[in-house]
Amino acid sequence: MPRPLVSIIDISALQHNLAEARRRMPAAITWAVVKANAYGHGLERGMRAFGAADGLALVEPEAAVALRELGWCKPILLLEGCFDLIDFRLAAQHRLELTIHCPQQIGWLEQTRFDAPVNVHLKMNSGMNRLGFMPQDFAAAxxxxxxxxxVGKIALMTHFANADAADTPAMTLVEQVRRFQLGSAGIDAPWNISNSAATLLHADMRSHEVRPGIMLYGGTPGTHTSTPAGAFGLRSAMTLQSELIAVQQIHPGDAVGYGSRFIAETPMTIGVVACGYADGYPRHAPSGTPVLVDGVRTRLVGNVSMDMLTVDLTPIPTAHHGSCVTLWGDGLPIDEVAQAAGTIGYELMCAIAPRVRVTER
Incomplete structure (x- = not known):
């Protein structure tokens, strides 16, 4: 009998979220981002779910090759480009589109023979200060x-640091767009600049190509957006579900878990759940993090262990050994759990461990 912990992937939700991205910017070419094993949902599932996308985008060359082997015939974009000369030969063999963000990559490209011209996405550092040419060097590149x-088609790319910001950060989207416009002035080429946040919050922005990521999986972008994913018309695509494997009755003054940091103030019923940080649940999630037991909202209590966590069953007197536990997903948005744990939904999705069983619906 397998451990009851399972990650349930809703393919129809993935398809719905892609359709929502396309609805918001219908004239744009849509790259569905499937990096990090499709944000923990599975590369092959992402490929099937996003069949309506114009292309898939990711950072791992080996995963791009896997997509070709799985039968994906549409374009594939490497978002960080190639990491060495050998990768360019791989890109030539598998017809990959390439991000170009530094002079070294241009040099490698000049040394590689392609059977057909390769399409590239020239990236500008417009203020995030990760990858890309500075605006004053962009035209020369x-x-x-x-x-x-x-080289075939050249698209112009940048990445926004704060497209989701509700406050006024040091580097605003408006300033990044201004720098991008200045650095690309006089260049007649399509723009590939909108990520999930820009697609959701700035759908009127000029972007001939868009690359939605987190929104495809039913999460909201970044840490500044307080609007739940459902308010954007998005559906949760991953439900992390387990069961109670034990029930304990404790008394006032009794402690729960490693470190004895949670102390009962009243008589309590505690449920033990088959899920821990070795499964990808955040170890730093504090007492009070929301959990559903048999569809009823309750809270995490005590420190998360490697293989188990404990929840308060006091408000659910009918809970028992085998009761269904939802850690996030249906009825409990992943972003709410992430916020309680001081992180973002991206991390929770991507952290799901290989030992967690995966099913589809």
Whole structure:
């Protein structure tokens, strides 16, 4: 009998969320982002669910090859480009589109022979200060690529640091767009600039190509957006579900879990759940983090262990050994759990461990 913990992936929810992204920016080419094993949902499932996308985007060259082997024939974009000269040969073999963000990549590209011209996405560092050419160097990089007969279409790319910001951060979306416009002035090429946050919150922005990520999986972007995913018309695609494997009756003054940090103030019924940090549940989630038991909201109590966590069953007198426990998903948005744990939904999705069984519906 397998352990009762399971990650349930709703393929129809993934399809629905992609349709929502396309509805918001219907004229744009849509790259469905499937990096990090499709945000923990499974690369092959992501490929099937996002069949209506114009292409798939990710960062792992080996996963791009796997997509080809699984039968994906549409474009694939490497969001960080190639990491060495060998990767360019791999890209040529498997017809991958490439992000170009530094002079070294242009040099490698010039050394690689392609059977057909390769499409590239030239990235500008417009203020996030991770990858990309500075605005003042952007036009020269574009001209170097344009003069290369091995290069086909060139799209212009940047990444927003705060497209989801509700406050006024040091680097605003408006300022990044201004820098992007300045650095790309005079270049006639499509823009690939909208991520999930921009797609959800700035659908009127000029972006000929969009690359939704977290929204496809039913999460909201970043840490500043307080609006739940459902308010954007998104559906949760992952439900992490387990069962109670034990029930304990404790008294005032009794402690629960490692470190004895939770002390009962009244008589309590405690449920033990087959899920822990080795499964991907955040160890730092504090007492009070929401959990559903038999569909009723309750709370985590005590420290999360490697294989187990404990919940307050006092408000659910009918709960018993075998009762269904939802850690996030149906009825409990992943973003709410993430916020309680001081993190973001992305991390929870991507942290699901290989030992967790996965099913579909």
């Amino acid at each position: 574009y001209q170097r690529l344009r003069s290369n007969p091995r």
